[in-house]
Amino acid sequence: MVNTTENNINKLEQAHLDFISTVSHELRTPLTSIKGFAETLLNSYDRLTPEQREKFLLIIKDQSNRLINLVENLLTVSKMQSEKELMIYKSVDVKPLIESCVQMIKNQYKTHKYILNFDKNLPKIFIDTDKFQQIMINLIDNASKYSQEGSTVTINIKQNYDNNTIIISIKDEGIGINQENLEKIFNKFSRIDSPLTRKIQGNGLGLYITKTLTEKMNGKIEVESSSSGSEFRVIFKAASPEDSGIKKIKE
Ligand code: ADP
Numbered sequence: 001m002v003n004t005t006e007n008n009i010n011k012l013e014q015a016h017l018d019f020i021s022t023v024s025h026e027l028r029t030p031l032t033s034i035k036g037f038a039e040t041l042l043n044s045y046d047r048l049t050p051e052q053r054e055k056f057l058l059i060i061k062d063q064s065n066r067l068i069n070l071v072e073n074l075l076t077v078s079k080m081q082s083e084k085e086l087m088i089y090k091s092v093d094v095k096p097l098i099e100s101c102v103q104m105i106k107n108q109y110k111t112h113k114y115i116l117n118f119d120k121n122l123p124k125i126f127i128d129t130d131k132f133q134q135i136m137i138n139l140i141d142n143a144s145k146y147s148q149e150g151s152t153v154t155i156n157i158k159q160n161y162d163n164n165t166i167i168i169s170i171k172d173e174g175i176g177i178n179q180e181n182l183e184k185i186f187n188k189f190s191r192i193d194s195p196l197t198r199k200i201q202g203n204g205l206g207l208y209i210t211k212t213l214t215e216k217m218n219g220k221i222e223v224e225s226s227s228s229g230s231e232f233r234v235i236f237k238a239a240s241p242e243d244s245g246i247k248k249i250k251e
Contacts, residue, residue, distance in 0.1 A: 019188075022189050023074065026070055026189075026203055027067070027070065030063040030064070030066045030067045030070075031063075031067070033059065033060075033063045034060050034063045034064060034067075037056040037057075037059050037060050038060060040056060041053065041056055041057070062201075066201055066203075069203065070203045070205075073203055073205040073206065073209060074205070076134070076205075076209050077188070077205060077208070077209060080209070080212050080213070080216075084250050085250065085251065086248060086249075086250055087128045087131065087216065087217070087248070087249045087250070087251055088128050088129075088130075088246060088247075088248050089126055089127060089128055089217075089243075089246065089247040089248075089249065090126070090127070090128075090129065090245075090246050090247075091124040091125070091126050091239040091243050091244065092124055092125065092126075092127060092129055092132075093122070093124055094122065094124075094125060094132070094157060094166065094168070095118050095122065095157070097129060097132060097133055097136070098116065098136055098155065098157065098168070099116065100133070101133055101136040101137050101140055102114050102116060102140060102155065104137065105137065105140045105141055105144055108141075108144070109144040109145075109149075111149040111150045112144050112147070112149070112150065112151060112152070112153060113150075113151070113152040113153070114140075114152075114153050114154075114155070115152060115153070115154045115155070116155050116157075117154070117155070117156045117157070118157045119157060119158045119159050121159075122157060122159055122166060123159060123164075123166065123238035123239060124238070124239045124243075125166060125236045125237070125238060125239050126237075126239040126240075126243035127217050127219075127236065128217060131213045131216070131217065132217070134209070134210075134213060135210050135213055135214055135234060136168075136170075138206040138207065138209065138210045139170045139210060139232050139234070140153060140155070140170055141206070142172075142206060142207070142232075143170050143171070143172035143174065143230070143232070144172070145200055145201075145202070146172065146174040146175050146197070146200060146230070147172045147173055147174030147175065147229070148173070148174070151172065151173040151174065152172075152173055153170065153171070153172050153173075154169075154170075154171045154172075155168070155169065155170050155171075156168075156169045156171070157169075159238070160235075164237060164238045165235050165236060165237055165238060166235070166236055166238060167233055167234075167235050168233065168234045168235075168236075169231055169232070169233045170231070170232045170233075170234075171229065171230070171231040172229045172230055172231075173228065173229045174229050174230060175194075175196045175197070176225045176226055176227045176228065176229055176230055177192065177223070177225040177230055178192070178225075179225075182223055182225065185207050185223075186207050186208055186210075186211045186221075187204075187208060188204070188205060188208045189203070189204040189205065189208075190204045190207075190208070191203075191204040214234055216251060217236070218236070218237065219234055219235055219236040219237075220234070220235045221233070221234050221235075222235070
């Protein structure tokens with residue numbers, strides 16, 4: 001009995017140490033790059049061409065964004081695990097929510113095409129709207145960043161009358177995910193290392209956050225992938241008549 005408890009504590013401590021080590025590494029890489037390019041600009045400003053200066057400033061901006069994203073994701077993970085996260089549930093129509101997420105992402109991926117198909121008379125779902133939008137943004141952003149410029153991201157929202165759910169499918173024409181990695185990608189800090197993904201920025205927290213939030217709101221997430229692209233599906237129960245008003249739950 002004692003041994004099992006000790007083992008569990010050791011495992012927990014090891015998980016904490018691994019977490020700190022991963023986070024430190026993730027922070028150090030962009031910080032080193034920001035420091036290096038800032039120093040080069042300070043020490044050699046007059047010897048650099050305007051193009052070089054602009055290139056270095058853009059790297060500093062990119063790496064700062066990478067740090068901001070990482071810190072925001074870490075704060076989300078910490079809030080999710082603190083057991084006291086406030087969820088504000090309402091019955092909502094997903095159409096305008098998804099449309100506004102697509103609009104936001106479109107500004108970053110100017111050459112991509114986004115197709116949205118909504119079933120008519122979709123029922124409402126009972127969710128926390130901010131968390132729902134965070135899920136959508138993560139999935140639509142991934143579909144865009146892991147695919148070529150000019151490719152199409154298709155978002156289909158359908159009702160399944162058999163079990164009274166709505167299915168939101170986000171399909172891309174991107175690099176795809178190997179079958180053996182399909183489970184792993186939902187783990188904390190899990191990134192697939194390949195020549196194709198190495199160039200794409202990320203911290204491996206997005207899908208962990210997406211899955212945790214989806215399941216917190218009693219939804220389900222599924223993925224299918226091949227070499228011609230991936231499809232992520234998020235499934236939520238349609239709101240029932242009891243799901244009225246606003247419910248604030250700490251969970
Ligand atoms: P990241 O910040 O690395 O994008 P995620 O947790 O969102 O982190 O995704 C984990 C990994 O899953 C990614 O690093 C990538 O290898 C893979 N992945 C996620 N979405 C897609 C997609 N639509 N197409 C191909 N690979 C994907």
